[in-house]
Amino acid sequence: GPALLFVKTSQGKEEGRRFYACSACRDRKDCNFFQWEDEKVSETRLAAREEYNRNHQPFFTHRQNVDRYKNFVLLPLSKRRFCQECQQLLLPAEWEKHANHQFLCDITTAQLKSPSQLLYPLENKKTNAQYLFADRSCQFLLNLLIDLGFRRVLSVGTPRLHEMIQSKASQEEEFNVRSLLLDIDFRYSQFYTEDEFCHYNMFNHHFFGGEAARETCRKFLYEENGERVIIVTDPPFGGLVEALASSFKKLMAMWRETEKEGHDNRELPMFWIFPYFFESRILDFFPSFSMMDYQVDYDNHALYKHGKTGRRQSPVRIFTNLTPSMIVLPEEEGYRFCTVCQRYVSSDNQHCEICNSCTSKDGRRWKHCVLCKKCVKPSWFHCNNCNCCTLQKHSCEKNDIGCFVCGKAGHKRSACPSLS
Numbered sequence: 001g002p003a004l005l006f007v008k009t010s011q012g013k014e015e016g017r018r019f020y021a022c023s024a025c026r027d028r029k030d031c032n033f034f035q036w037e038d039e040k041v042s043e044t045r046l047a048a049r050e051e052y053n054r055n056h057q058p059f060f061t062h063r064q065n066v067d068r069y070k071n072f073v074l075l076p077l078s079k080r081r082f083c084q085e086c087q088q089l090l091l092p093a094e095w096e097k098h099a100n101h102q103f104l105c106d107i108t109t110a111q112l113k114s115p116s117q118l119l120y121p122l123e124n125k126k127t128n129a130q131y132l133f134a135d136r137s138c139q140f141l142l143n144l145l146i147d148l149g150f151r152r153v154l155s156v157g158t159p160r161l162h163e164m165i166q167s168k169a170s171q172e173e174e175f176n177v178r179s180l181l182l183d184i185d186f187r188y189s190q191f192y193t194e195d196e197f198c199h200y201n202m203f204n205h206h207f208f209g210g211e212a213a214r215e216t217c218r219k220f221l222y223e224e225n226g227e228r229v230i231i232v233t234d235p236p237f238g239g240l241v242e243a244l245a246s247s248f249k250k251l252m253a254m255w256r257e258t259e260k261e262g263h264d265n266r267e268l269p270m271f272w273i274f275p276y277f278f279e280s281r282i283l284d285f286f287p288s289f290s291m292m293d294y295q296v297d298y299d300n301h302a303l304y305k306h307g308k309t310g311r312r313q314s315p316v317r318i319f320t321n322l323t324p325s326m327i328v329l330p331e332e333e334g335y336r337f338c339t340v341c342q343r344y345v346s347s348d349n350q351h352c353e354i355c356n357s358c359t360s361k362d363g364r365r366w367k368h369c370v371l372c373k374k375c376v377k378p379s380w381f382h383c384n385n386c387n388c389c390t391l392q393k394h395s396c397e398k399n400d401i402g403c404f405v406c407g408k409a410g411h412k413r414s415a416c417p418s419l420s
């Protein structure tokens with residue numbers, strides 16, 4: 001889909017030079033598209049680009065994959081193979097072509113219903129960054145959505161949540177929640193129909209399936225018979241918040257337009273799952289959002305495991321435009337309700353009388369600094385040189401422009417320690 005317009009700034013200079021680059025790949029190694037805004041592109045280069053794009057299309061279309069799936073499920077277990085190298089379900093006629101590849105046999109219906117377990121996670125940090133919810137977190141999210149009365153979930157980059165909903169819907173008769181997955185990972189088109197999955201780029205709101213896919217999404221957002229809908233998204237953490245926010249606003253607008261009478265100024269409910277250190281960035285774009293204390297855990301991320309069982313606490317939180325008091329967090333996992341703040345908080349998150357709020361962001365108990373007039377991390381000290389609280393080990397230098405991710409000086413977003 002369309003590139004994004006960036007600006008290269010160098011320190012001291014007022015204006016930077018603007019250029020287009022790939023919206024989805026933040027690493028030039030993954031996609032080297034680059035064009036100055038004012039650059040003239042020759043016919044030859046244009047033709048070469050088009051040629052390149054044609055050669056990099058997925059081998060099968062979504063439609064073809066849906067047909068292949070229908071044939072695949074008709075096969076006896078002994079003939080159901082999945083090529084691990086090509087990440088593809090194989091039909092018997094194709095076995096020979098993949099003879100030298102590693103493959104799995106006897107693919108069961110249960111396996112087909114949990115593609116996120118079958119496919120290997122694309123962990124490439126800068127592009128896909130596929131970190132899958134731990135079962136506990138996924139279950140928690142789903143129960144929360146059900147308790148809140150939602151019947152439809154637009155799963156944007158949350159394949160595991162989508163899969164949990166889909167598989168419950170096919171197994172339990174009284175389960176009446178539906179989900180539509182929007183994701184850039186086209187491998188999922190092998191397992192879901194066009195009504196269940198749209199190949200989508202959340203950095204530029206691009207539907208690869210064109211108008212038909214856009215219409216699928218629009219229809220899904222239309223709240224028939226009072227069935228309420230919510231967006232749940234868990235974007236790659238290296239992603240540009242402004243690009244994501246702009247896409248989410250477009251999805252919200254799509255929802256608003258489905259209702260002729262309008263939604264009485266309501267906003268489409270949303271859960272945006274993202275690390276806590278992005279709080280101020282998210283609130284810049286969505287002032288109606290607040291951050292919940294719930295720590296979202298992941299399966300394939302050693303660091304992002306729950307404090308009680310994993311090695312470290314997860315920095316990932318839920319940002320939502322729903323009323324915080326409605327988001328009930330489990331007591332057995334160490335959350336309590338603060339009656340003053342009217343929201344659930346981590347048990348170690350103490351209500352500060354001076355700030356008049358439960359101020360901890362990372363789940364640890366924070367302390368109030370009278371000089372800074374705010375609560376700070378327990379490991380910080382007030383430095384009289386810098387005139388603010390910071391790590392004890394730091395060099396008292398003039399602040400240069402802070403990192404776009406964590407706001408701290410001394411490094412750029414690409415080298416932000418919060419992301420690694």
Ligand code: SAH
Pocket residue numbers: 023024127128129130131132133156157158159160161162182183184185200201202203234235236
């Ligand atoms: N925790 C979620 C997965 C989050 S990982 C779960 O368990 O369901 C981030 C997801 O966003 C991945 O599924 C990845 O494929 C998708 N993604 C990455 N870049 C994207 C983009 N540009 N547009 C849409 N989806 C993207």
Ligand code: ZN
Pocket residue numbers: 083084085086087097098101
């Ligand atoms: Zn293969």
Ligand code: ZN
Pocket residue numbers: 338339340341342350351352356357358
């Ligand atoms: Zn409080």
Ligand code: ZN
Pocket residue numbers: 352353354355356359367368369373374375
């Ligand atoms: Zn305080």
Ligand code: ZN
Pocket residue numbers: 369370371372373381382383388389
């Ligand atoms: Zn201080």
